[in-house]
Amino acid sequence: MPLKQEFLVSLFLTEKYILRRKGVSSIGLSTIAGVSASVPLLMSASNPEIAVYAPEAAAIVTLGVVGTAIFSPLLAKKISK
Numbered sequence: 001m002p003l004k005q006e007f008l009v010s011l012f013l014t015e016k017y018i019l020r021r022k023g024v025s026s027i028g029l030s031t032i033a034g035v036s037a038s039v040p041l042l043m044s045a046s047n048p049e050i051a052v053y054a055p056e057a058a059a060i061v062t063l064g065v066v067g068t069a070i071f072s073p074l075l076a077k078k079i080s081k
Contacts, residue, residue: 027076031068037061 011026040057044050 022080024076024080027072027079030075031072032061032065034065034069037065 008026008030011029012023015021015026016023037058040054040061044054
C-alpha cells in the first residue's frame with residue numbers, strides 16, 4: 001500500500017475508533033491541492049536536466065488533482081450516511 005493510502009487509512013481509523021466520529025473529515029483531507037500541479041514545472045525551472053519530464057509530470061499530478069476532487073466528496077458522502 002502506498003504511503004498516502006496508509007496515511008489515509010490510519011487517519012480514518014483514528015477518527016472512527018479513537019475519536020468516535022464518522023470519519024468524514026479524514027476523507028476530506030485526502031484530496032490533492034490544485035497548487036501541486038505547478039510543482040513539476042517549478043522544479044524544472046530550477047533544474048534544467050529534468051525539464052523534458054515536466055509536462056508529463058504536470059499532467060499526471062493534474063489527473064490526481066481532478067480525480068481526488070471528484071472521488072473524495074463522493075466517498076465522504078457515502079461514509080456520512
